Amino acid sequence: MARILIIAEHDGIRLNPSTAKTVACAAGIEGAEIHVAIFASIAGEIAAEAAKIEFVARVLTVERPENEHAIGALQAPQIVAIAAAYSHIFGPSTTFGKDLMPQVAALLGVNQISDVMSLEGTHTFKRLIYAGNAVVTVAAPADSVVVATIRTASYRAAGGGNKAPVEIADAAVELPSHTRFVNLQSGKSDRPDLQTAAKVVSGGRALASAENFEIIYKLADKLGAGVGASRAAVDAGYVPNEMQVGQTGKIIAPDLYIAIGISGAIQHLTGIKDAGTIVAINKDGDAPIFEIADIGLVADLFQAVPELTEALG
Amino acid sequence: MEKILVGLKRVVDYNVRVRVKSDGSGVETDGVKMSINPFDEIALEEALRIKERGEASEVIVVSIGPEDSQQQLRTGLAMGADRAILIETDGPIDPLSRARVFKSIIDQEKIDLVLMGKQAIDDDNSQTGQMLAAIWGRPQATFASKIVFEGDTARVTREVDTGLETIEIDLPAVITTDLRLNEPRYVKLPDIMKAKKKTLDRTPLADLDIEAAPEIKELVYEAPAERGRGIMVDDVAGLVAALKDKGLA
Ligand SMILES: Cc1cc2nc3c(=O)[nH]c(=O)nc-3n(C[C@H](O)[C@H](O)[C@H](O)COP(=O)(O)OP(=O)(O)OC[C@H]3O[C@@H](n4cnc5c(N)ncnc54)[C@H](O)[C@@H]3O)c2cc1C
Numbered sequence: 001m002a003r004i005l006i007i008a009e010h011d012g013i014r015l016n017p018s019t020a021k022t023v024a025c026a027a028g029i030e031g032a033e034i035h036v037a038i039f040a041s042i043a044g045e046i047a048a049e050a051a052k053i054e055f056v057a058r059v060l061t062v063e064r065p066e067n068e069h070a071i072g073a074l075q076a077p078q079i080v081a082i083a084a085a086y087s088h089i090f091g092p093s094t095t096f097g098k099d100l101m102p103q104v105a106a107l108l109g110v111n112q113i114s115d116v117m118s119l120e121g122t123h124t125f126k127r128l129i130y131a132g133n134a135v136v137t138v139a140a141p142a143d144s145v146v147v148a149t150i151r152t153a154s155y156r157a158a159g160g161g162n163k164a165p166v167e168i169a170d171a172a173v174e175l176p177s178h179t180r181f182v183n184l185q186s187g188k189s190d191r192p193d194l195q196t197a198a199k200v201v202s203g204g205r206a207l208a209s210a211e212n213f214e215i216i217y218k219l220a221d222k223l224g225a226g227v228g229a230s231r232a233a234v235d236a237g238y239v240p241n242e243m244q245v246g247q248t249g250k251i252i253a254p255d256l257y258i259a260i261g262i263s264g265a266i267q268h269l270t271g272i273k274d275a276g277t278i279v280a281i282n283k284d285g286d287a288p289i290f291e292i293a294d295i296g297l298v299a300d301l302f303q304a305v306p307e308l309t310e311a312l313g
Numbered sequence: 314m315e316k317i318l319v320g321l322k323r324v325v326d327y328n329v330r331v332r333v334k335s336d337g338s339g340v341e342t343d344g345v346k347m348s349i350n351p352f353d354e355i356a357l358e359e360a361l362r363i364k365e366r367g368e369a370s371e372v373i374v375v376s377i378g379p380e381d382s383q384q385q386l387r388t389g390l391a392m393g394a395d396r397a398i399l400i401e402t403d404g405p406i407d408p409l410s411r412a413r414v415f416k417s418i419i420d421q422e423k424i425d426l427v428l429m430g431k432q433a434i435d436d437d438n439s440q441t442g443q444m445l446a447a448i449w450g451r452p453q454a455t456f457a458s459k460i461v462f463e464g465d466t467a468r469v470t471r472e473v474d475t476g477l478e479t480i481e482i483d484l485p486a487v488i489t490t491d492l493r494l495n496e497p498r499y500v501k502l503p504d505i506m507k508a509k510k511k512t513l514d515r516t517p518l519a520d521l522d523i524e525a526a527p528e529i530k531e532l533v534y535e536a537p538a539e540r541g542r543g544i545m546v547d548d549v550a551g552l553v554a555a556l557k558d559k560g561l562a
Contacts, residue, residue, distance in 0.1 A: 102441075105440070106445075107448075109526065112438070130437070131331075135534070135537050136531050136533070151434070178451065179452040179481075184476060184479075186475045186477070241476070242473075278543075297546050297551070300407070304549055
């Protein structure tokens with residue numbers, strides 16, 4: 001029987017929704033016993049949140065001061081210390097999981113399966129490669145532990161209402177002191193989180209300045225949407241890096257995605273493949289974004305977007 | 314700092330629209346333009362800048378792959394790397410084995426810093442750098458967008474989902490690069506000529522005695538599900554109506 005350990009992502013206070021999505025993936029393995037491990041300086045409330053997630057059989061906590069910030073080089077040896085009881089170890093394919101999980105795999109002497117988009121069996125998975133231009137089905141060897149990151153955009157978060165027991169796990173290993181957290185700068189925003197928002201409005205290079213991005217924010221606020229951007233808009237400094245959508249930014253799956261002044265480069269499109277409805281506003285009728293848009297409007301964004309915001313009023 | 318080791322992977326150029334072979338055995342690579350993985354090019358550019366600032370004395374580029382990877386290494390030499398190492402293999406090679414190859418080079422060369430791309434744009438795995446740091450027992454700073462050295466430590470700003478995280482790591486270490494770290498230089502013709510005289514050592518992978526990792530088998534490749542072309546609307550009123558139709562406004 002599969003015993004699956006899921007490494008929780010959190011910010012020291014709250015559980016990240018990527019955890020419940022990773023659980024949803026694991027629950028696809030029939031009869032699996034799913035444990036969620038929380039490495040934190042204080043785990044209490046995070047553990048209580050994790051215990052509510054459907055399908056979770058047990059929550060394990062490892063509290064030590066070194067776990068105040070998620071540092072892969074410090075968490076990986078602790079995970080390895082409790083790994084022996086498990087057939088699978090999963091983490092989310094977010095920057096947290098991407099940093100950490102390959103270290104776990106390497107310490108266990110196996111390769112990782114990155115960005116699982118679907119399960120085909122206990123050891124068989126589908127994943128996207130070449131910026132989403134191909135899907136490959138891969139099989140991990142049956143006789144070694146499976147370490148994988150889960151493409152959170154492919155899964156809906158598992159439900160709540162569970163009351164899984166919470167236990168302290170023994171992961172007492174010596175940790176290195178060679179890696180130290182300094183600070184985190186994040187643009188605090190009251191808007192819905194890009195990775196979980198039901199609606200997202202994104203702007204591209206065409207916005208031409210940080211000030212002009214205001215019309216994107218106004219439309220987003222009217223819709224109650226999160227805000228994203230193309231790489232070109234981030235590179236040009238119109239918006240911060242955490243807003244980038246695409247192969248090397250965030251992979252998202254909102255019900256509605258509105259791409260404004262974005263050409264539709266393959267690296268951008270791979271970030272929005274799983275969106276419900278894609279709307280494109282672009283002044284060039286031949287822009288590749290229209291090849292995948294469900295609703296397209298050829299227009300100058302500086303006219304169309306304020307007009308749309310107004311019309312939605 | 315003495316030596317910086319930079320990984321350069323030969324991949325299908327990012328402008329190529331990759332197609333899956335009709336028999337599902339892989340993707341079409343015949344006659345397709347190949348380049349240095351863009352993230353690795355950024356890693357090399359950073360290494361060269363560190364050396365040009367006088368903070369390192371040698372930049373070594375290494376590629377693990379087919380004989381033709383010499384082209385990418387020559388480009389790296391033309392950009393300014395001092396010498397190149399090709400670990401030659403025709404077969405597929407997995408991230409853990411790649412990490413073990415890097416480790417064996419580190420053991421021979423006494424490397425102070427390894428720079429490589431945060432992911433390769435072919436398999437999109439994002440594993441080798443992290444795996445190398447783990448088996449080397451040294452720090453890692455992934456997804457770097459800024460690197461500053463202070464003595465035997467580096468302060469690295471990382472692009473993470475929540476913003477920009479800064480960490481401090483002791484050297485030697487592995488740093489993987491993100492897109493906004495720098496803009497790689499263009500190679501000039503005289504540099505290409507000069508690069509021909511630089512050393513490029515070739516070693517068959519089999520000579521390195523690398524422990525094989527349990528194999529992850531690639532069973533079949535498929536084209537992804539297509540999103541069809543939708544409808545075009547004439548104006549904002551049409552857009553609003555279409556959104557209302559779908560219950561989205
Ligand atoms: C390794 C690698 C990784 C990458 N990763 C990502 C990634 O994660 N995410 C990402 O987005 N990109 C990524 N890119 C970059 C990608 O290839 C494109 O360069 C980028 O997405 C282009 O951004 P854009 O669409 O905003 O700009 P452009 O391609 O310049 O498009 C601007 C669009 O705006 C339209 N326009 C101009 N003025 C107006 C107007 N007034 N009204 C309406 N429309 C207007 C134009 O017609 C054009 O279609 C990556 C590239 C590489 C090489």
